[in-house]
Amino acid sequence: MILPFALQEVTYLEIIRKLSLEIIPGPATIVLGANGAGKSVLLRLMHGLLRPTSGAVRWSGDNPARKQAMVFQKPVMLRRSALDNVRYALELAGSRDPSAEALAALKEVGLAALALRPARVLSGGEQQRLALARAWALHPEVLFLDEPTASLDPSATREIEAVIRAFDSAGTKIVMATHNLGQARRLGDEVLYLHQGRVLERGPVEAFFTRPATPEAAAFIKGELPWV
Amino acid sequence: MHSILEAIRAAVGLIASGDATLGEIVLLSLGVSLSAVALATLLGLPLGAAIAVGRFPGRRAIIVLLNALMGLPPVVVGLVVYLLLSRAGPLGDLGLLFTPGAMVIAQTILILPIIAALSRQSVDDAWREYEEQLRSLGSEGAGAALTVLAGLGRASAEVGAVMIVGGNIDGVTRVMTTTIALETSKGDLPLALGLGIVLIAIILALNAAAYLVKEAAQRRYG
Numbered sequence: 162m163i164l165p166f167a168l169q170e171v172t173y174l175e176i177i178r179k180l181s182l183e184i185i186p187g188p189a190t191i192v193l194g195a196n197g198a199g200k201s202v203l204l205r206l207m208h209g210l211l212r213p214t215s216g217a218v219r220w221s222g223d224n225p226a227r228k229q230a231m232v233f234q235k236p237v238m239l240r241r242s243a244l245d246n247v248r249y250a251l252e253l254a255g256s257r258d259p260s261a262e263a264l265a266a267l268k269e270v271g272l273a274a275l276a277l278r279p280a281r282v283l284s285g286g287e288q289q290r291l292a293l294a295r296a297w298a299l300h301p302e303v304l305f306l307d308e309p310t311a312s313l314d315p316s317a318t319r320e321i322e323a324v325i326r327a328f329d330s331a332g333t334k335i336v337m338a339t340h341n342l343g344q345a346r347r348l349g350d351e352v353l354y355l356h357q358g359r360v361l362e363r364g365p366v367e368a369f370f371t372r373p374a375t376p377e378a379a380a381f382i383k384g385e386l387p388w389v
Numbered sequence: 390m391h392s393i394l395e396a397i398r399a400a401v402g403l404i405a406s407g408d409a410t411l412g413e414i415v416l417l418s419l420g421v422s423l424s425a426v427a428l429a430t431l432l433g434l435p436l437g438a439a440i441a442v443g444r445f446p447g448r449r450a451i452i453v454l455l456n457a458l459m460g461l462p463p464v465v466v467g468l469v470v471y472l473l474l475s476r477a478g479p480l481g482d483l484g485l486l487f488t489p490g491a492m493v494i495a496q497t498i499l500i501l502p503i504i505a506a507l508s509r510q511s512v513d514d515a516w517r518e519y520e521e522q523l524r525s526l527g528s529e530g531a532g533a534a535l536t537v538l539a540g541l542g543r544a545s546a547e548v549g550a551v552m553i554v555g556g557n558i559d560g561v562t563r564v565m566t567t568t569i570a571l572e573t574s575k576g577d578l579p580l581a582l583g584l585g586i587v588l589i590a591i592i593l594a595l596n597a598a599a600y601l602v603k604e605a606a607q608r609r610y611g
Contacts, residue, residue, distance in 0.1 A: 250526050254527070295526075
């Protein structure tokens with residue numbers, strides 16, 4: 162187990178300021194906050210794509226980088242088939258039977274029929290599901306998601322949410338940034354509310370939405386809800 | 390006017406009859422430039438990819454140098470290769486001077502910066518898109534560069550097109566235009582014109598091929 166992991170006084174430029182927190186296994190964690198609050202940067206610091214200016218990210222187990230995956234707002238597809246995109250990740254991870262495992266992952270997200278299509282001609286929703294299949298194949302202990310449905314229509318969003326739920330059911334810890342407050346309530350167990358690089362509030366989802374403790378969070382919920 | 394028509398008729402006759410001298414010159418040109426393109430690609434693609442993905446001191450200076458070398462004056466390259474390969478030169482023992490081998494070396498030196506600089510640009514663009522995802526999956530360094538290079542698809546087709554067109558036409562024209570100038574001064578107008586017609590045909594065919602390759606890649610890889 163690489164969980165729990167902790168941020169110790171992590172600072173990144175002017176964006177994240179002396180942030181300390183612990184992430185435990187179990188509840189799906191939703192990172193909320195306005196544009197520019199530092200959500201994406203926070204996820205990248207956790208995942209190790211950015212190095213903190215000061216402070217540190219501490220994981221519990223050995224080789225944590227291998228046991229986590231990340232899905233980005235804009236899916237990044239290699240110019241090869243859907244199957245080969247998943248297989249590539251498995252080969253890097255040292256899988257013994259990458260082809261079979263890749264196909265199984267595609268089945269999980271409902272893309273088996275499109276396995277041999279070039280990944281980059283798939284629709285936006287399909288590409289994001291493929292990105293999730295690539296993460297699924299790795300059986301990560303932690304999955305970071307950075308606004309995975311931000312540019313998708315409602316039906317594609319529903320499909321993505323179903324896959325994220327499957328990760329959650331399979332025991333993967335979800336850490337997701339989103340702008341969609343409805344989605345935060347549907348998928349989340351706890352909320353991290355980020356404001357100007359600091360965690361202003363942290364608590365169960367329902368409590369956050371019904372009884373926000375800070376005026377900033379209250380204003381954020383009020384301002385965001387009309388667009389859900 | 391009359392003599393020009395005469396010469397054109399003779400030139401077409403030479404091509405149609407498969408004249409041996411003409412064929413030899415054309416084959417030599419194509420052979421030299423194809424070898425040079427192959428050699429320069431072998432060196433230039435990995436070099437360009439390494440510069441694009443690598444982070445090392447002096448990287449920016451190398452990029453500027455590479456871009457500048459695209460405009461390398463052929464005469465200077467010819468002179469340098471001549472000095473290197475001439476009897477008294479450091480590589481004189483190879484006895485390559487005035488052989489197709491020497492021409493291949495000179496062409497390679499001329500094309501290498503074009504291929505390296507273009508693949509650097511393409512890989513750089515792709516790397517911007519791929520970097521986070523590849524690092525997230527645990528792919529770094531040379532492996533990542535190769536992945537990007539292999540995954541370029543359309544971009545590599547574009548580089549390929551430029552290689553074929555730029556490299557080959559450079560090569561073909563250098564050999565054939567020299568001959569054309571020579572034959573013209575010798576007064577063998579039909580041969581000079583015949584070569585000119587073949588040269589234009591080759592340029593057209595190469596451009597058509599490059600265009601088709603690019604289109605096919607676009608369909609295949611999106």
